[in-house]
Amino acid sequence: MAKLIVFYSRAGENYFGGQYRWVTVGNTEKAAQMIAEVVGGELFKIQQKVPYAEDYETCIRQAKADQQIHARPELETLPGSLEGYDEIYLGYPNYWGDLPMAVYSFLEAFDWTGKTIRHFCTHEGSGLSGTERKIALAAKGANVAPGLAILGSRVEQAGEEIKRWAMAR
Structure with a gap:
């Protein structure tokens, strides 16, 4: 069966270990591309119809406000189906110890019965923070495999770690 690499990532101004930096490709997207190189599979980017601001401070205010009300932002598009993908x-x-609300919009749109979710996150110190449990609650019926936490500021140096995790069964 084919593999699907789904990710939420943002370019623009980002936080890297205590400082802001402008990026054209977000850290999670970079990790997703590395995973695709290792396992093959199709890439699908989760995109909000109304994206957050490109500047970091405005973006985090918007994302925090959505998190506080448990928003489910409308997405640009969804795959027509997850049939054909087992992983x-x-x-x-x-x-802030949670998934972006747009990821919940994606997860809640599908029946996950019989699917395996292998999750990975980028962060600047908080690791997975219990997101595995949150994914399992939102993706009813899925088998949620152990995740991988990648320091966003070190994603470009994480190739071997990503490869080991992606190849592990």
């Missing part, structure tokens, strides 16, 4: 890699930045 889905799910990537996201860790937002």
Whole structure:
């Protein structure tokens, strides 16, 4: 069966270990691309119809407000179906110990029965923070495999770690 690498990532101004930096490709997208190189599979980027601001401070205010009300932002598009995929890699930045609300929009749109979710997150110190449990609650019926936490500021140096995790069964 084919593999699908789904991810939520944002470019623009990002936080890297105590400082802001402008990036054209977000850290989670970089990790997703590395995973695709290792396992093959199709890439699918989760995108909000109304994206957050490109500047970091405004973005985190918007994302925090959505998190506080448990928003489910409307997405640009969804795959027509997950039939044909038995293994889905799910990537996201860790937002205050949680998934971005757009990831919930994605997870809640499908029946996950019989699917395996292999999740990975980028972060700047908070690791997975219990997101495995949150994925399992949102993706009813899925088998949620152990995840991988990648320091966002070190994603470009994490190739071997990503490869080991992606190849492990």
